[in-house]
Amino acid sequence: MVETKPRKLRIATTSLAGCFGCHMSFLDIDERLFDLVELVEFDRSPITDIKHCGRCDVGIIEGGVCNAENVHVLREFRVNCKILIAIGACALNGGLPAQRNHLDLRDCLQEVYATEASLSSGGIPNDPELPLPLDKVHPLHEVVKIDYFLPGCPPSGDAIWRFVNDLLAGRTPRLPHELMHYD
Amino acid sequence: MTFDLETAANPQGLRRVAIDPVSRVEGHGKVTLLLDADDRVHQVRLHIVEFRGFEKFIQGRPYWEVPVMVQRLCGICPVSHHLAASKAMDQIVGARKVTPTADKIRRLMHFGQILQSHALHFFHLCSPDLLFGFDSDVAKRNIVGVAQAHPDIAKRGVLLRKYGQEVIRMTAGKRVHGTGSVPGGVNKSLAESERAALLKDVYQMIAWSRDAVRLVKELFEKNLAFYEAFGRFRANSLCLVRGDGAMDLYHGGLRARDADGKTLFDHVEYSTYWDYLLEDVKPWSYMKFPFLRSLGPDEGWYRVGPLARVAGCDFIPTPLADRERQDFLAYDGGNAAGATLGYHWARMIEMLHAAEGIKDLLHDDDITGSELMTRGERAGRGIGMIEAPRGTLIHHYRVNEDDQVVRANLIVSTTHNNQAMNEAIRQVARQYLDGKKLTEGLLNHIEVAIRCFDPCLSCATHALGRMPLAVELVDADGRVVDELARGGDE
Numbered sequence: 001m002v003e004t005k006p007r008k009l010r011i012a013t014t015s016l017a018g019c020f021g022c023h024m025s026f027l028d029i030d031e032r033l034f035d036l037v038e039l040v041e042f043d044r045s046p047i048t049d050i051k052h053c054g055r056c057d058v059g060i061i062e063g064g065v066c067n068a069e070n071v072h073v074l075r076e077f078r079v080n081c082k083i084l085i086a087i088g089a090c091a092l093n094g095g096l097p098a099q100r101n102h103l104d105l106r107d108c109l110q111e112v113y114a115t116e117a118s119l120s121s122g123g124i125p126n127d128p129e130l131p132l133p134l135d136k137v138h139p140l141h142e143v144v145k146i147d148y149f150l151p152g153c154p155p156s157g158d159a160i161w162r163f164v165n166d167l168l169a170g171r172t173p174r175l176p177h178e179l180m181h182y183d
Numbered sequence: 184m185t186f187d188l189e190t191a192a193n194p195q196g197l198r199r200v201a202i203d204p205v206s207r208v209e210g211h212g213k214v215t216l217l218l219d220a221d222d223r224v225h226q227v228r229l230h231i232v233e234f235r236g237f238e239k240f241i242q243g244r245p246y247w248e249v250p251v252m253v254q255r256l257c258g259i260c261p262v263s264h265h266l267a268a269s270k271a272m273d274q275i276v277g278a279r280k281v282t283p284t285a286d287k288i289r290r291l292m293h294f295g296q297i298l299q300s301h302a303l304h305f306f307h308l309c310s311p312d313l314l315f316g317f318d319s320d321v322a323k324r325n326i327v328g329v330a331q332a333h334p335d336i337a338k339r340g341v342l343l344r345k346y347g348q349e350v351i352r353m354t355a356g357k358r359v360h361g362t363g364s365v366p367g368g369v370n371k372s373l374a375e376s377e378r379a380a381l382l383k384d385v386y387q388m389i390a391w392s393r394d395a396v397r398l399v400k401e402l403f404e405k406n407l408a409f410y411e412a413f414g415r416f417r418a419n420s421l422c423l424v425r426g427d428g429a430m431d432l433y434h435g436g437l438r439a440r441d442a443d444g445k446t447l448f449d450h451v452e453y454s455t456y457w458d459y460l461l462e463d464v465k466p467w468s469y470m471k472f473p474f475l476r477s478l479g480p481d482e483g484w485y486r487v488g489p490l491a492r493v494a495g496c497d498f499i500p501t502p503l504a505d506r507e508r509q510d511f512l513a514y515d516g517g518n519a520a521g522a523t524l525g526y527h528w529a530r531m532i533e534m535l536h537a538a539e540g541i542k543d544l545l546h547d548d549d550i551t552g553s554e555l556m557t558r559g560e561r562a563g564r565g566i567g568m569i570e571a572p573r574g575t576l577i578h579h580y581r582v583n584e585d586d587q588v589v590r591a592n593l594i595v596s597t598t599h600n601n602q603a604m605n606e607a608i609r610q611v612a613r614q615y616l617d618g619k620k621l622t623e624g625l626l627n628h629i630e631v632a633i634r635c636f637d638p639c640l641s642c643a644t645h646a647l648g649r650m651p652l653a654v655e656l657v658d659a660d661g662r663v664v665d666e667l668a669r670g671g672d673e
Contacts, residue, residue: 017233019641020209021258021359027307028358030345031338037327047307048325049206049627069211069232096255099240108239113464127467129215129230154258154359183360 009057009168012043012081016070017097017137018063020046021154022088026060028157039168056081058167062154064094065138069131078144083167086140087160089153089182098137105135148173151182186602188609191217191225202626205229205633207308207325209259210597210640214608214629222619224612229605229633231470231640238591246275246565246582247366253578253593254360257642259303261360262296262351263571263596264642266433267578270567272366275582277559284552285368290433291544292354292363293569297432297537298388299347300572301489301530304637305395306340309527312631313402318624336398339391343534346381346388350541353377368556378545385542389503392535396507399528403519411515412614414523414607414632417442418484419475420491421599423570426450428497430536432570438495439475439485447475453568456577462594470601470640473594484602487574488636489529494520499532501539507532523607526635571596573637595642607632 015023023046029036044053053059053073059081065071078084089095100108113124140146150163150173159179166173191197194217203213211233217226237256241249250268254261266289273281281289311324314333323332330337348358353373355361363369373381403410419442423435436450437459451459463472463480474483485491494512499505511528512520519525544550567578574596581590611632616625 015211015641017235019255019258019261021255021261024258024303024359027303027344028348031341033326033341034330034334034338037330042325042327046206046209047327049321049630051202051204051206067233096252097235100236103236103240108236111239112236123464123466125464125466125469127230129213129228129232129467130469131232133234153255157358183357 008039008041010043010055011040011045011058011060012053012056012077013045013060014053014062014073014077015046016061016063016074016091016140017066018088018090018095020062022062022091025152025154025157026160029161030157032161036164053077053080057083058164059084060087061085061140062088062091064090064097065134065140065143066097067131067133071134071143074140074143083147084144085148085150085163086146087150087155089151090137091140092149092151093139094137095153101136105133150175151180153183155179155181186606186609188224188227188612189605194226197225200621200626202629205630205640207311207630208634208638208640209257210638210642212633212638212640214633216612216616216629218621222617222621224617227605227609227612227629228467229601229608230468233641234469238593241588241591243587243589245586246272246580246588247586249580249588250364250366251360251362256593256595257639258359260296260300260571260573260639260642262292262355263569263576264578265355265361265364266293267567267569267571267576268580269364269366270434270569271565271578271580273368273557273567274562274565275580276367277561278367278557279559281368281557282552282554283549284372284554285556287544287547287549288354288369288372289364291373291541291550292351292361293433294537294540294544295347295350295354297347297572298392298534298541299344299351300637301534301537302340302343302347302395304572304634305527305530305534306337306343309631309634310336310340312627312634313399313527317628317631318622321623321627324627339394343388343391343395346384347537350381353381365556367558370555372552372555373550375551378551381541382545385538385545389535389538389542392531392538393503393507396528396531396535399531400510400514403514403524403528407515410524411518411522413628414611414614414635415521416523416603416606416610417521418486418603418606419447419478420495421475421485421487421575422492422495423453423568423575424450424496425500429500430492430496430498430533431500432492432533432537434569437568437575440495444494447477453577454566456566456568456579460594462598468601470598471594472601473599474602484606485599486603486636487596487599488526488572489533490520490526491574492570493529493532499536501536501543503539504532504536507535523610523632523635526637530637571639573597573639573642574599595639597636597638597640597642600636600638604633604636604638607635 355363
C-alpha cells in the first residue's frame with residue numbers, strides 16, 4: 001500500500017492596525033516552528049514576499065481596521081481564506097489604537113503635524129499614496145465575518161500553538177483556562 | 184528643498200510601480216517608483232502609510248500607565264518603549280537615580296531585547312536575501328526556505344531569539360508587552376532559579392553570536408565589491424555614548440558625527456535634544472524627517488542604529504564584541520563600515536555584545552536584590568532616551584498635578600533613519616534599476632536596502648492623517664458603519 005502524505009494546509013497572516021506583537025507571539029512557538037512547517041505552508045505573511053493573499057485554508061489577522069487599505073486587505077483575506085481568525089486585542093475590539101475613537105481626527109493631525117515645538121515646518125501629509133484613514137478604528141468582525149477569535153495582548157505562543165494544532169487536527173479549537181487571558 | 188529622485192519634475196505620463204507592502208520588515212510601508220517610457224527612474228519614495236495618534240490619545244492618562252501603554256506602539260521592540268517611558272517617568276516621580284537592582288534588571292531586559300530583535304531581524308527576515316541572493320526564487324526566499332537549505336543556521340536563529348525572549352519574560356513578566364519596569368524602578372528582580380536557567384545557556388548564545396558575526400563577514404568576503412557598493416551613501420550619524428565614550432544602549436549622552444567621522448557634538452545631555460534636533464514634514468509620508476538643527480534639513484539628516492553606534496562609540500565594553508568592532512572598522516581600509524549592508528555586520532556585533540552583557544549581569548548579585556523602587560521630589564517634565572535595537576528613541580512627557588499626561592512627543596528610531604532609507608533606495612534605483620525592465624528580483628533589491636535599517640514601521644506610525652476625500656465603510660450586511668474623514672486641511 002502506498003502511503004500518501006496529506007497536502008500541506010496553506011496559511012496567510014497579516015497585521016492591520018496592530019503592533020506586530022501577535023506575530024511575535026506566533027514566532028514564540030520557537031523551535032516548534034520547524035514542526036509546523038512540516039504541516040503548513042505560508043502564503044502572504046510578513047515573513048514571506050508574497051504581496052497578495054491567494055487561496056488559503058486559514059487566514060490569521062492581527063490588528064483592527066483604521067484605514068481604507070486595511071478594509072481592502074481584510075476583504076481580500078475573507079474572500080480567499082476558508083477559515084478566518086481574529087487574533088489579539090486590536091483585532092477583537094480595536095485595542096489600543098481605538099483609544100483615538102473619542103477624539104477628533106483633525107485635532108490629532110493638527111497636534112502631531114502642525115504644532116510640535118521641534119518641527120521646522122508644518123503641514124498634514126495628504127499625498128494620494130497615503131490610504132484614507134477612517135475616523136474610527138474598528139474590530140474586524142464589524143467589516144467581515146470572522147470564524148474564530150483568539151484574545152490576548154498578545155495571546156501567548158503556547159496559546160497560538162494549541163489553537164493552530166487543534167485546527168490542523170480538524171478539532172474545534174478549545175483553550176484550557178490557563179491559556180485564556182486578555183492581557 | 185527636495186532631494187535628487189525625491190520628486191519627479193513632470194510626473195504626468197510617468198508609469199507608477201509600487202512595492203506594496205514592503206515585506207519581511209516590521210510594520211506597514213510601501214515604495215513607489217515613477218518611470219518613463221525608457222524605464223528611467225524619476226522618483227523613488229518610501230511611504231509610511233499608517234498612523235496611530237499615540238501622542239494625542241495618551242493625554243489625560245495617568246503617568247503610571249504610560250510605560251505599559253506606549254509599548255503597544257511596537258510588538259517587536261516593546262521593551263524599548265517600556266524603558267524609555269519608564270526613564271522619563273523616573274523623572275516625574277523624582278527618582279534621580281534608580282536602585283542598582285532596578286538599573287541592572289532594566290539593563291538585562293534591554294540586552295534581552297537587543298538579542299531577540301537582532302536575531303529575529305537577521306535570521307528570520309534578512310538571511311534569505313543574503314544566503315540565497317537578492318533575486319532568488321520568491322517561494323524559497325523566507326525563513327522556511329532557510330530552514331530547508333541551512334537547517335543549522337535557521338535553528339540557531341530561532342534559539343537565539345528564544346533566549347532573548349526568555350530574558351525578557353523573566354525580567355518583565357511576559358515575552359511581549361510585559362510590566363516589569365515602572366516609574367521609579369522595577370516591580371521584580373530575578374529569582375535564583377531564573378538566574379540559573381539563564382546562566383545554563385548563555386555561553387552557547389555567546390558562541391552562536393560570534394558565529395553570526397563571522398557569517399556576515401564571510402558574506403562580505405565572498406562578494407566584497409558588491410556588498411560595499413550596494414545602496415551606499417554618505418551621511419552624518421547619531422547615537423548615545425557613555426561618559427567615557429563606550430557603547431551604552433541603555434543610557435548616555437548624544438554624539439553626532441559627520442560623514443568623515445568628524446565630531447559635530449558630543450556628550451550632550453539628552454534632555455536638551457530640541458536644541459540639536461528638528462523635524463520636517465513631507466506630504467507623502469506620515470513619518471517625519473528629523474535633522475541636525477545646526478546643519479539644516481538639506482545637510483543635517485543622519486543615520487542611527489547599529490552602524491551609527493558601532494562606528495560612533497570609542498569602544499564596546501565587552502571584550503569579544505570589541506574585538507569584532509575593531510576588525511569591522513579596519514576591514515578593507517574602513518570601507519565595509521560605510522556600507523549600507525554593513526548594518527548587518529554591525530547588528531551582529533551588537534548581538535554578541537548583548538549576549539556578553541547578559542552573561543556579565545547574570546554574574547552580578549544585584550539582579551536578585553530586593554531594593555526595587557526609589558522616589559523623590561515630584562516633577563512636571565520627563566524625558567527618556569534609549570538606544571533601541573533600531574536606533575535612538577526619544578520619549579518626552581509633561582504631567583500635571585493630577586498625575587495626568589498633558590503632552591507627549593515621541594521620536595522613534597526608524598523616524599531618525601527616514602531620509603537615510605530614502606537615500607539608500609534611491610541609490611539602489613540608480614545603481615540597479617535605472618533603464619532596466621523591472622523584475623520581481625530587481626524590486627527586491629529596493630527592499631533589501633530598506634531591510635538593512637531594520638525599520639520598525641509600526642513604531643514610525645504614531646501620527647494621524649486626514650485626507651480630502653470621502654469613502655464609506657460598509658459591513659458584511661451592506662450597512663454603512665463608518666465614513667472616511669472628509670475634507671483636507673483647508
